[in-house]
Amino acid sequence: xxxxxxxxxxxxxxxxxxxxxxxxxxxxxxxxxxxxxxxxxxxxxxxxxxxxxxxxxxxxxxxxxxxxxxxxxxxxxxxxxxxxxxxxxxxxxxxxxxxxxxxxxxxxxxxxxxxxxxxxxxxxxxxxxxxxxxxxxxxxxxxxxxxxxxxxxxxxxxxxxxxxxxxxxxxxxxxxxxxxxxxxxxxxxxxxxxxxxxxxxxxxxxxxxxxxxxxxxxxxxxxxxxxxxxxxxxxxxxxxxxxxxxxxxxxxxxxxxxxxxxxxxxxxxxxxxxxxxxx
Numbered sequence: 001x002x003x004x005x006x007x008x009x010x011x012x013x014x015x016x017x018x019x020x021x022x023x024x025x026x027x028x029x030x031x032x033x034x035x036x037x038x039x040x041x042x043x044x045x046x047x048x049x050x051x052x053x054x055x056x057x058x059x060x061x062x063x064x065x066x067x068x069x070x071x072x073x074x075x076x077x078x079x080x081x082x083x084x085x086x087x088x089x090x091x092x093x094x095x096x097x098x099x100x101x102x103x104x105x106x107x108x109x110x111x112x113x114x115x116x117x118x119x120x121x122x123x124x125x126x127x128x129x130x131x132x133x134x135x136x137x138x139x140x141x142x143x144x145x146x147x148x149x150x151x152x153x154x155x156x157x158x159x160x161x162x163x164x165x166x167x168x169x170x171x172x173x174x175x176x177x178x179x180x181x182x183x184x185x186x187x188x189x190x191x192x193x194x195x196x197x198x199x200x201x202x203x204x205x206x207x208x209x210x211x212x213x214x215x216x217x218x219x220x221x222x223x224x225x226x227x228x229x230x231x232x233x234x235x236x237x238x239x240x241x242x243x244x245x246x247x248x249x250x251x252x253x254x255x256x257x258x259x260x261x262x263x264x265x266x267x268x269x270x271x272x273x274x275x276x277x278x279x
Contacts, residue, residue, distance in 0.1 A: 021061055028054040028085045035112040037079050041104065049081055056158060057085040063256060064187040064273050069093035070153035073179065075145070075172065076160035077122065079105040080113050087117045097152075099123040099145065101133040131163065131230055141167035145175045152179050156187040162269065163230045166221050166243070173247035180276060186249060189269035191234035191260055193222055200262035210260055241272075250277035 028034065029051050036049050060066040068091040074082055077098030086096055096119060100106055109122040127143045128136035155176050161169055176186050191197075191213070198215035206212055211224040211232050220239035224232035235243075241251055256271040257263060 018062075021058065024088060025054040025058050025085075028057070028088055031088075034084050034087075035080070035116070036084075037108055037112070041079060041108055050084065053081045053083075053085040056082055057089055059256075059267070059271060060154070060156065060187060061089075063253075063271055064154065064156070064185055066154050066187075067094075071151065071181070072096045073145075073147065073152040073155045074098040075155065075157045075176070076100055077105070077109065078102065080109040080122075082156070082158060083109060083113055083120060083122075087113065087120060090119070092119075095119045095121075097121050097123065097147065099125050101125050101127045101129055101136060103133075129163070129230065131228070140164070141171045143171060143175070145179055147179045149178050150181040153181050153184045154187070155180055155184065158189050159269065161188060161190045161235070161240075162233055164233060165230065166235070166239075169235070169240070170243050170246070173244045173249060176244075177248040177276065180249075182276065184275065185252060186244075186274040188272050188274065189258075190240060190272065191222075191232070192237040192240055192255065192257070192270045192272075193219060193234045194237040196257070196263060197234075197261040204262045209262065213261070215261075244274055245277060248277050249274040 031050070034050060042049070066072070068089055072086065072090065072095065074096065077083055077100045080098070083096060083098050090096060098109060098121070101124070103124050106122045106124040114120050114122055123146055125143065126137045127133060127140045128138060129140060157172070164172065180186060191211070193213070193215070201209060201213060201215035213222050213224050213234055220236035222234040223229045224234070244250070252273045252275040256267060257265055258267045258269045258271070259265045260268055260270075
């Protein structure tokens with residue numbers, strides 16, 4: 001029997017863990033017993049519900065460092081697309097809380113997911129949003145999350161900042177810092193306007209762009225559809241990071257940039273992982 005060199009053990013363990021994760025993601029995509037909402041309830045964009053959720057679980061683990069025993073907060077959980085794969089990944093030490101402003105989505109999640117997985121809880125936030133909750137009682141820029149300080153190890157927002165104005169972005173940054181525990185991380189997707197994104201947009205005819213952002217607009221906030229501003233929002237990258245840094249969160253690792261602007265990358269939105277800046 002050939003002995004494995006000691007220096008190779010960490011690498012071998014990482015390869016094995018990666019293979020196990022690949023197996024899990026494939027199993028989630030093919031699992032016809034996992035809860036999936038009916039088509040008429042989907043309000044979170046197109047694409048295969050389980051496949052996209054599995055893709056992001058992979059990002060949470062590989063990019064964000066999510067571990068099975070962590071306490072997770074999903075801000076903008078929608079109708080559970082990220083929650084369902086996490087039911088297969090988090091262990092008995094882990095937990096999940098999802099929060100969203102769309103009451104119908106929260107109702108479905110409570111019935112279809114929360115009733116089957118006791119460590120998965122869903123919370124309705126009655127915050128105003130011109131598209132998703134126009135009758136909401138609380139301005140998002142003044143909202144608080146209904147959780148105690150330091151309650152979570154991993155907070156994520158997928159396709160949330162892409163629908164926020166600048167004051168709401170700053171408010172969410174403050175609340176995320178408040179609920180994040182020491183050593184915790186925040187995983188956030190965004191449209192980040194920087195030099196390469198501007199160049200890629202300029203290289204594509206406006207009518208052919210996936211999102212018709214104007215790369216020559218002044219910023220720091222950019223609207224793909226000015227007549228309906230919060231339908232798709234991009235931020236100048238430095239402004240975006242400064243908004244989180246002002247709240248005490250810094251970028252933990254280089255961003256993974258997406259192909260929303262026309263760049264050739266495997267993900268659509270840009271991905272940032274942040275941690276506490278004052279540790």
